[in-house]
Amino acid sequence: KNQVEQSPQSLIILEGKNCTLQCNYTVSPFSNLRWYKQDTGRGPVSLTIMTFSENTKSNGRYTATLDADTKQSSLHITASQLSDSASYICVVKTDSWGKLQFGAGTQVVVTP
Amino acid sequence: SAVISQKPSRDICQRGTSLTIQCQVDSQVTMMFWYRQQPGQSLTLIATANQGSEATYESGFVIDKFPISRPNLTFSTLTVSNMSPEDSSIYLCSVEVSNYGYTFGSGTRLTVV
Numbered sequence: 074k075n076q077v078e079q080s081p082q083s084l085i086i087l088e089g090k091n092c093t094l095q096c097n098y099t100v101s102p103f104s105n106l107r108w109y110k111q112d113t114g115r116g117p118v119s120l121t122i123m124t125f126s127e128n129t130k131s132n133g134r135y136t137a138t139l140d141a142d143t144k145q146s147s148l149h150i151t152a153s154q155l156s157d158s159a160s161y162i163c164v165v166k167t168d169s170w171g172k173l174q175f176g177a178g179t180q181v182v183v184t185p
Numbered sequence: 186s187a188v189i190s191q192k193p194s195r196d197i198c199q200r201g202t203s204l205t206i207q208c209q210v211d212s213q214v215t216m217m218f219w220y221r222q223q224p225g226q227s228l229t230l231i232a233t234a235n236q237g238s239e240a241t242y243e244s245g246f247v248i249d250k251f252p253i254s255r256p257n258l259t260f261s262t263l264t265v266s267n268m269s270p271e272d273s274s275i276y277l278c279s280v281e282v283s284n285y286g287y288t289f290g291s292g293t294r295l296t297v298v
Contacts, residue, residue: 075227107287116191116277116289117228162227164287173287175227 076100079163079176086153086183094179096146096163104166108137108148111160111178120148120161153183187212187282191290198268198297205264206293208278213258218279219251222292228277234261268297 077098086092098106105124109117121130121137123146130137134151150157163176188211198204208217216235220228231251232240240253254262265272278290 109289114195114275114292114294116189116279116292119186119286119288122286172230173228175229177225177227 076174077176083180094148098165100165107164109162158183187288189290195294203266210259214280217261219263220277222275
């Protein structure tokens with residue numbers, strides 16, 4: 074069973090609307106959680122990274138939240154643009170030398 | 186963060202042949218990571234490459250199939266050997282510059298026919 078579960082698997086939103094992606098994890102111990110954006114056929118690009126003590130981190134129109142107690146994170150996209158169409162991947166790292174645990178990603182399609 | 190140049194970006198190969206993927210980093214890094222991403226799935230770690238030593242392979246991946254070179258602290262190659270259609274995937278290299286930051290190459294989209 075994957076230790077990082079993302080939902081929804083995919084979603085379609087209208088340009089200009091907001092959306093929220095979810096990430097639940099069971100990885101332990103926890104070092105940090107990252108959200109990546111992956112355009113089709115490209116490598117993932119980091120959006121945010123949060124440690125245990127951080128609850129919110131923003132990067133432009135992207136805002137990530139983290140609840141380390143419930144092991145949940147979300148990524149909120151504000152005023153979506155067509156260029157936001159991509160796969161968004163939640164990645165959790167265990168301790169300093171731990172491997173990365175990848176979620177399967179949420180495929181976002183923004184339509185005009 | 187580091188900048189990674191990965192090539193080729195894509196290739197179509199005949200079954201039974203081999204393809205070597207290159208990653209060049211603009212700074213010296215201790216470890217480089219190679220991932221495979223099959224269609225619609227998350228990234229799977231193939232191996233970790235340290236300079237001057239043999240790569241460490243994850244369960245399900247073997248050196249004969251995925252030989253890796255790491256001649257210096259800024260460069261690594263992954264070879265996909267004796268390819269079959271099941272090897273069709275995106276292959277990515279990655280480095281961790283600090284305890285926080287992972288940077289990925291742009292990926293190599295491999296199609297085996």
